[in-house]
Every structure is written in structure tokens, then in C-alpha cells.
Amino acid sequence: MVKVYIENYGCARNRADGEIMAALLHLAGHEIVYDLDESEIVIVNSCAVKDPTERKIARRIRELLDEGKKVIVTGCLPHVNPEVIDERVSAVLGVKSIDRIVQAVEYAIRGEKLISVPDWRKRNLDKLDLPRLSLRTVYFIVPIAEGCLNACTYCATRFARGVLKSYSPEKIVEWVKWAIKQGYKEIWLSAEDTGCYGFDIGTNLAKLLDEITAIEGEFRIRVGMMNPNHVIKFLDELIEAYQDDKVYKFLxxxxxxxxxxxxxxxxxxxxxxxxxxxxxxxxxxxxxxxxxxxxxxxxxxxxxxxxxxxxxxxxxxxxxxxxxxxxxxxxxxxxxxxxxxxxxxxxxxxxxxxxxxxxxxxxxxxKYIGRKMEVLIHGEGKKGNVDAVTMNYKHIILPKGEKGKFEVAKVKNATSTYLLGEIVT
Incomplete structure (x- = not known):
């Protein structure tokens, strides 16, 4: 058994991958630690969407190695620009190889090196078949697809994630039901592009939302980024699905x-x-x-x-x-x-x-000052305050509140990035 620390960078999709690796390692008997100093192995779950991000992560890998840590690099960077990854790392896994994380750790313990960065065309991995270990208690990330249908001339992420592979609505619904049973109040639907969800399997995001909102329980759904060229194809249907009270009015x-x-x-x-x-x-x-x-x-x-x-x-x-x-x-x-x-x-x-x-x-x-709004308490924020979100996903800072509770708050003030208020019920 070794103590493993995971650093996640980038999008919610990447954080979900980090939770999959944490679960696999936990089930294999390794200990996931949340203090870097306690760790023997560090997993750097990387992002490569921008050049500054890439440089930051490459620098971080070197720092960890210089401190004597064994480092495993996962995420998009191995696909986009592997040359910037320090040769001293113990393993390099691509986004379709995260199910090999236990093997990578065992190799690292023996002083051996595992490299598995397959082309997205050559390895299929349904991540909804894999377990999850999440520390969060209010919101849960549910990946609904991997890859996209665009070919943007500036984007390197598609080299890692590939062409759209939508996960089955049945599996997504089961994960949402599981999360609600665990007490989660907020579901994040995550993908490189939620707008094209289902186009490869004969369905779409609106139909998926209808299935999820039909699940019993008090919870909310936050839909991730969607590209206009896909949304325009089923705009009326999507707007209708958004009318359900369980869907945050966030776009x-x-x-x-x-x-x-x-x-x-x-x-x-x-x-x-x-x-x-x-x-x-x-x-x-x-x-x-x-x-x-x-x-x-x-x-x-x-x-x-x-x-x-x-x-x-x-x-x-x-x-x-x-x-x-x-x-x-x-x-x-x-x-x-x-x-x-x-x-x-x-x-x-x-x-x-x-x-x-x-x-x-x-x-x-x-313009929100003076309004009363339903909010979901996320938990402790900065400076001893409490962070919450409104039903259109505006962040609001409150002096107090119980994590995971729906409350009514009055907006007392506002900045350019968040609202300030207090509970009035």
C-alpha cells in the first residue's frame, strides 16, 4: 500500500477522471491522501487547453520530482505535447488509460515505468462502468460523453478526447439516481460539448434532461458547456426541457x-x-x-x-x-x-x-439587490462565509447556512463576480 495524492487540473470532465482513479486505487488497497506532504506518489491529472496552462503543469511536475516525489502524469497533456513532460516521471497515462492507474502505481513502486497513451481510435473506455470516489457532498459530476463533433482549427483537446462517444442514457440515469441516494443535491452534466450529446446514438440532450428531471427527489441539474452549431438543431426542444424547475437557468x-x-x-x-x-x-x-x-x-x-x-x-x-x-x-x-x-x-x-x-x-x-431568491448552500466559502448558488447559478455569499440545504435568501449587495445576501427563512 502507498499513499497517493491527486492534483486535478482543467475541466469538470477531468475532475471526474480523477475521482475514477481515486476509486480504483482505493479499491486496490492504496490510500488516497489529501495532504501533499503525506504522499509518496503524486498523480498530476493534466490539462493542455492553453499554452500557459501547459507551462504551469510542466513546471509543477518538475517541482514535485525535485522534492523527491514519484509522479504519474495523466490527462490531456500526454496526448497534446508529451515532449514537455519530464523524463523522470514514473508513468504517463492517456485519458483512455486511466483504468490502468493501479498498474501504473505498482510499476512506480518497483521503480519501473508505464507509458500508455493510445490514440482515441484504438481504445474504447466507457467510464460510466468504472467506480467513483468523490469528497464533495453537495454536487456530483456525471460525464455524459467524451469527445466532440467539431474540428476547431485551434483546439488540441480533440487529440486526447477524440470524436464524440455518448454514454447510454440508462447508465447516466442510474448514476444520477445513485448520487441522489447518496445525498447529493446538484448534478453536473459534463462533456467536452454537451450540445452534441446523443447525436451518435439517436438521442439528444433535451431527451436526456427529460429522463433525469423525471427522477424523484429534490435536486438541481447544471448543464455544462454546449456549442451553438449543435444547439440550433434542437433549440425548441432544449428550451422546453429547461423549463423544468430541476434545471438551473444557466447557459x-x-x-x-x-x-x-x-x-x-x-x-x-x-x-x-x-x-x-x-x-x-x-x-x-x-x-x-x-x-x-x-x-x-x-x-x-x-x-x-x-x-x-x-x-x-x-x-x-x-x-x-x-x-x-x-x-x-x-x-x-x-x-x-x-x-x-x-x-x-x-x-x-x-x-x-x-x-x-x-x-x-x-x-x-x-439589479439583483433587494430580491429574494431560492438558493442551494454549497458550504464554507472564503473568510468564514458560506457559498451558495441561486436557481440560475449565480454565486451568492451568505454569513451562515447549512451545507446541502435549500433556503430563501435576500440579496443585500453585489460585485461583478458574486452576490451577497442573507437567509430570510
Missing amino acids: HLPVQSGDNEILRRMGRNYTVEEFEEIVNAFRKKFPDLNLHTDIIVGFPGESEEAFQKSVELIKRIKPDKVNVSRYSPRPGTIAAKWKQLPGWLIKERSRLLHRLRLQISYEINQ
Whole structure:
């Protein structure tokens, strides 16, 4: 038996993979520890979506090795840029090989090295067949698919996750039922792109939501990111499914650019007009919709005019949150071969858009002051306060509250990133 510490980076999908590895190791008799100093082996469950993230993780791997830890690297980095992984690591596992984590640890104990990074085409792994070990007590992540149907010219994640493989609705529903029986109050439906769920098996996200909301119990569903080109195909059906009280009125719909030519170069397969059509349709039905979107600034070929179109789009649709990313070329992608914009210009555009998004978020959140809203208590937050979420997934800070309880809170104040309030029931 050895003591293993797991560091998860990146998306909710990756965190679910980390919980699978934790469960497999626990069942094999190893101890999962939550203090790095106690560990003998560290699993770095990596992300490689952006160049800064990659550099951060590569640096972290070196630090752990220099401290004398045995390190196993999993996640997307082994697929995207294995060259940056320090040769001293004890094992390297791809996203389709996490079921070999016990073997990797046993190799590491013996001083041997296991490398298993198969191409996604050559190894199929249904992760809903694997156990989970989660420390969280309020929300539970349920992967609904792996891979996607897009071919974005800037994305390297697809080299790791591959083409869409949707998990069966029956297995997903069983995991949701299990989580509710365990006392979880919030279910995260997670995938690289929830919008194309089921397209490969003759169903879709709306039908899945209908099946999950039919499950008895008091719980809420948080739907993960979905791309516009898929949502537009079953928009009315999806909006109808969202009307159920169990579904958070939260929509993460990345647009990436306000310029159609840049979207074409990105390989995004939708137009700005289609993106706005989806937003308008959702807002018409759900006035309190919490809209998150993503913008990439500095993509190759982005002129000043194209950037200004992104700025105008954000001013026009006023999202609750904009995730602003500075474009960075990823190995093996088409866009990495194109002429790159200067770093200073990308940084300048990023700062401008970030200031705009904070201003818009602040104005939106101020309108919540004085309102009474149902909230779900997540648990302890920073500085002794309590973190909770509203039914449209706005984070609200409360002075007190019992984890896992639904309460009514009154909003007393607001910042650009969260609300502040107190329980009134």
C-alpha cells in the first residue's frame, strides 16, 4: 500500500477522471491522501487547453520530482505535447488509460515505468462502468460523453478526447439516481460539448434532461458547456426541457468571436446571428437566464475591425460572464501554422474586453439587490462565509447556512463576480 495524492487540473470532465482513479486505487488497497506532504506518489491529472496552462503543469511536475516525489502524469497533456513532460516521471497515462492507474502505481513502486497513451481510435473506455470516489457532498459530476463533433482549427483537446462517444442514457440515469441516494443535491452534466450529446446514438440532450428531471427527489441539474452549431438543431426542444424547475437557468454558450470570418477560420460552423438567435430564444423564455460565453482574442487574422465586432457583440448581448482567453498556438493544430498576432496586441485586446465584461457583470448583478431568491448552500466559502448558488447559478455569499440545504435568501449587495445576501427563512 502507498499513499497517493491527486492534483486535478482543467475541466469538470477531468475532475471526474480523477475521482475514477481515486476509486480504483482505493479499491486496490492504496490510500488516497489529501495532504501533499503525506504522499509518496503524486498523480498530476493534466490539462493542455492553453499554452500557459501547459507551462504551469510542466513546471509543477518538475517541482514535485525535485522534492523527491514519484509522479504519474495523466490527462490531456500526454496526448497534446508529451515532449514537455519530464523524463523522470514514473508513468504517463492517456485519458483512455486511466483504468490502468493501479498498474501504473505498482510499476512506480518497483521503480519501473508505464507509458500508455493510445490514440482515441484504438481504445474504447466507457467510464460510466468504472467506480467513483468523490469528497464533495453537495454536487456530483456525471460525464455524459467524451469527445466532440467539431474540428476547431485551434483546439488540441480533440487529440486526447477524440470524436464524440455518448454514454447510454440508462447508465447516466442510474448514476444520477445513485448520487441522489447518496445525498447529493446538484448534478453536473459534463462533456467536452454537451450540445452534441446523443447525436451518435439517436438521442439528444433535451431527451436526456427529460429522463433525469423525471427522477424523484429534490435536486438541481447544471448543464455544462454546449456549442451553438449543435444547439440550433434542437433549440425548441432544449428550451422546453429547461423549463423544468430541476434545471438551473444557466447557459454556457461559447461564441469565441463576434466576426463571422474569424468564426469560419476557427472552424466553428455557426454564425454570430445563429448564436444571438439561441440567446434571444432562451432569454425570451427565461428572463433571469445566467448567460456565460467565451471569447478568444488575438486569433490569427483577427483585424481591429474583427475585434471590434466582438466588443460590439458583448455590448449587445450583455452576458453575465465572459471567459476571455488570449489565443495561444497549440501543437499540431491548423491555426498554429498561420501568421500570429503580436503578443502585446493580444494582451491589450484581452485587457479591454476583460474590463468591459466586469462592467457588464457588475451592472447585471446590481439589479439583483433587494430580491429574494431560492438558493442551494454549497458550504464554507472564503473568510468564514458560506457559498451558495441561486436557481440560475449565480454565486451568492451568505454569513451562515447549512451545507446541502435549500433556503430563501435576500440579496443585500453585489460585485461583478458574486452576490451577497442573507437567509430570510
